[in-house]
Amino acid sequence: MAHIEHEQSSLHAAVYQAVEASIALQRCLPAAQAHVQRALVQLRGSKADPEAVRQLESMSVHLHQLTAAAMRPEGDTCEAATRQLSLLAEQWMARLPMQ
Numbered sequence: 001m002a003h004i005e006h007e008q009s010s011l012h013a014a015v016y017q018a019v020e021a022s023i024a025l026q027r028c029l030p031a032a033q034a035h036v037q038r039a040l041v042q043l044r045g046s047k048a049d050p051e052a053v054r055q056l057e058s059m060s061v062h063l064h065q066l067t068a069a070a071m072r073p074e075g076d077t078c079e080a081a082t083r084q085l086s087l088l089a090e091q092w093m094a095r096l097p098m099q
Contacts, residue, residue, distance in 0.1 A: 012096045015039050019059060019089045023082050028067040036060050052095060059088050 018032040040056045043049055062084045069078035 009096060011039050011042065012093060015056070015059070016089055016093050019063070019085055019092075022063060022066060023085050023089065026066070026078055026082050027070050028063045033060065033063050036063065049095075052092075055088060055092055055095070059085065059092070062088065 015035045018029065018035040022029045022032040036056050036059050040053065040060070043053050043056065062081050065081040066078060066085065069075075069081055
């Protein structure tokens with residue numbers, strides 16, 4: 001059981017760190033999308049936490065929006081995407097069980 005909790009903590013931390021790096025640079029880093037997609041595969045396979053899957057799907061959408069915003073810099077699309085990603089990252093870490 002401790003091994004599973006450690007895996008979940010590592011999964012949460014990896015996603016959070018990668019998304020935070022994208023937020024800081026205001027661009028979608030390939031590592032962020034890779035960590036989110038890897039976590040989605042793991043959590044969808046387990047069917048244990050549908051809310052976590054929903055959060056990861058939202059992160060993926062906003063990472064794509066950040067990529068699109070970088071291609072057309074006019075407007076506040078980049079700022080809106082980073083704001084949403086920041087909120088999602090906070091919510092993601094809030095789901096991590098405290099020990």
